Amino acid sequence: MQTKLRRKPKGAYHHGQLERALLEAALATIREEGVQALTLRGVGSRLSVSRTALYRHFEDKTALLARVASEGFRLLGEALSGAMAGVPEGGDALQAMGAAYVRFAVNNHSHYQTMFGGFLKDWGKYPDLIENAEAAFSLLLDMIRDEQARGRIISGEPIELAEVIWSLSHGVATLAVAGQLKRTPASAEDLVLLGCRLLENGLRPR
């Protein structure tokens, strides 16, 4: 009779933590084969679980991706505030943030790909995705305002300045991850640092 009770060893193993396991499995698949190669069948079989087990924990495939993206923005926020915390008094916060952003994209491009790959259509359906993304953006915005207050950055609408800096970092990150910046030996981090320096001092001769 006892053998009848242990209905399914595999299922029992994941009891209560299948959700976490599904996320890790999805991330591993994305890392190894890319987002577009992610299949629910693949995720399931990685955990020796049916392809439909996932539906107990996520509404659908997109919800799984939204969760990966949301965690990505949380991690990005941590990376950015960690970098800010490491900037010495009088150090260059802009360069530190730019470098941290690009480093995050390169080192976590499973997350990064999911965050910005265009697989998520209705961000509105995933409130904590928006929340985490906005929190990360706020770190950049606060940095700008702070630098402006110290007179280290010219005045101007801080949101627009932040969007420009984000665009530069995002451009370097996406082009680097796509393998489009290989004309010089400069690394993606080198390039974003150069970009920040140019933004600070200007391209015009003095």
Place this chain on the structure above:
Amino acid sequence: MQTKLRRKPKGAYHHGQLERALLEAALATIREEGVQALTLRGVGSRLSVSRTALYRHFEDKTALLARVASEGFRLLGEALSGAMAGVPEGGDALQAMGAAYVRFAVNNHSHYQTMFGGFLKDWGKYPDLIENAEAAFSLLLDMIRDEQARGRIISGEPIELAEVIWSLSHGVATLAVAGQLKRTPASAEDLVLLGCRLLENGLRPR
């Protein structure tokens, strides 16, 4: 007997120009539903042609996308050189190019999505894709060198400067197309112009 000769009106119609028609149909589908919604069955039925007719003209689905991307880079090149041609003596070539790049992305985002959406893995398989992309980049590079020669831009490795400027424009374009730059009323073109001005004059107070 004559009725027997006209085997299939539909097929006859596309004779010799099905390839072009397939490209246009693919572009229309991408415009209306996005790249990820593009199916060979859909493209075929749009032209009242079998889903496999395409294989006479393209190696596979990816080759069709590569062709769309390749034409996109050609069009981008035309847009950039058109913008350059319109810059008056002593005008701001950097801003003109940045604005033209973003305008291209916004106005042709079926092409743009295909060019940079990450659907093409092996660029090496499509020589004229690389060629057209490199030709577009060269326009930017030549502009930098020219501005340097005129003493309007500081010295420095022109390829790296070009990659930074490309990154800024590409970042603004992709974030704008993804709907992520809606915190201010500034348009994508406004933002890239601001970015170019900051790059030119620097963020640091003078």
Place this chain on the structure above:
DNA sequence: ACCTGAACACCGTTCAAGT
């Protein structure tokens, strides 16, 4: 509560066959 298995409506691609 949690998971399965069969079923459904889709894919891209191959290939023998038609005209």
Place this chain on the structure above:
DNA sequence: ACCTGAACACCGTTCAAGT
């Protein structure tokens, strides 16, 4: 030369059923 139709091996998702 150009296109078709059936077949194959995949998808995501639904749902009745099992424990």
